[in-house]
Amino acid sequence: MNQNTKKIIFIIFVFILLSININILRIHILRKSLRETNLKIEQYIKEKTSTTLDDIKIKSKYIDGIEEFYKANQVAVSKDELQRTLYNFTNSTIKDMLTKLKGKKTDEIKEIYKKEKQSDINIYSDEIYIKIWNQIKQSEMKETSEISSSILSYNKILKQSDYIEVPYEIILTKNRRLYFLIQIPIKDNASISINDYDVIVETLKRIYVGAALPKGLAEKIANFTQSIKTIEETLDRKSNNKRLEYYDNNKESMLNMGINNEEDFQKILKKIYSINWSNNVTVTDITISKQNENQNSKDYQELTLFISTSSNKTMKFTLKLSMTEAIQPNVIISAE
Secondary structure, three states: OOHHHHHHHHHHHHHHHHHHHHHHHHHHHHHHHHHHHHHHHHHHHHHHHOOOHHHHHHHOOOOEOHHHHHHHOOOOOOHHHHHHHHHHHHHHHHHHHHHHOOOOOHHHHHHHHHOOOHHHHOOOOHHHHHHHHHHHHHOOOOOHHHEEEEEEOHHHOEEOOOEEEEEEEEEEOOOOEEEEEEEEEOOOOOOOEEEEOOHHHHHHHHHOOOOOOHHHHHHHHHHHHHHHHHHHHHHOOOOHHHHHHHHHHOHHHHHOOOOOOHHHHHHHHHHHOOOOOOOOOOEEEEEEEOOOOOOOOOOEEEEEEEEEEOOOOEEEEEEEEEOOOOOOOOEEEEOO
8 A cells, every 4th residue: 555545544534533523513512502492491481480399389388278277366386387297297207107106016106106206296195196096007098108188177176275176187099088186276385286086076076066975976976987888798788688687686786876767777778888889998088067958956956977988989878966965866877
């Protein structure tokens, strides 16, 4: 190979290298330009639409119901403190309970509670701590990612001398709900406390107008709601005669759940079997309210009992509560 040929090959090689480097440089410049353009577009969107994560957090700063509660009530703690307390309970305390308490016995749970700093979790007795855990466990909740939303029920407050009681509801997937009672202090030098919430008792405290003790009435209503699944499983596919035989054999327990006669029992069964209970459907929520069709009498206050299930279907029952302890039966549950 002569000298001229070598020079030509060298020049061609250099030219190829230059071309490659020029293309690499062009690509680098183009990418840099695109990044700068994207940043400008993103900045423009942020300025014009305010859709940054921080802005979203600001817009949804408070848990639902907190601002409405503060508009109507004067208390000794700030909105931010209440927000922090509820947020910490919902996202930290419950998460810790799911991790620490699973499979533990009562005595073990009490020992775990002793190690907790009460002012951090705002739960001030091991009894309440255990009741809160039992509710979480019964919901079959496995992790906090199952939480859909939460709300402070500001329209269901109960004012006491030193604090205001407000129900706090955590809504889970599969139509499940957890209920807690938040005590918000009216006077200084007191702390927010989180308590277990008996939905039936607390509802009756707010809407029952008679003189009987709500706890006694609530016990029968709870017996009824807790027995629905058992009744369904026991009498599924049974003949009407077998169902009536079951009622006759269990009259005493029926009275303890507010079912006082055969006719009401048959109406209740009709409601129960209007639900498809396959695929492990369970009772998930209980609501007692006063509806327009409810009519009080001299002896009874009439309310409506709604029982929701994990299949998003709800059963509706008529609930009559005696006006005094002397009037019996004190609880009558029926259906249309």
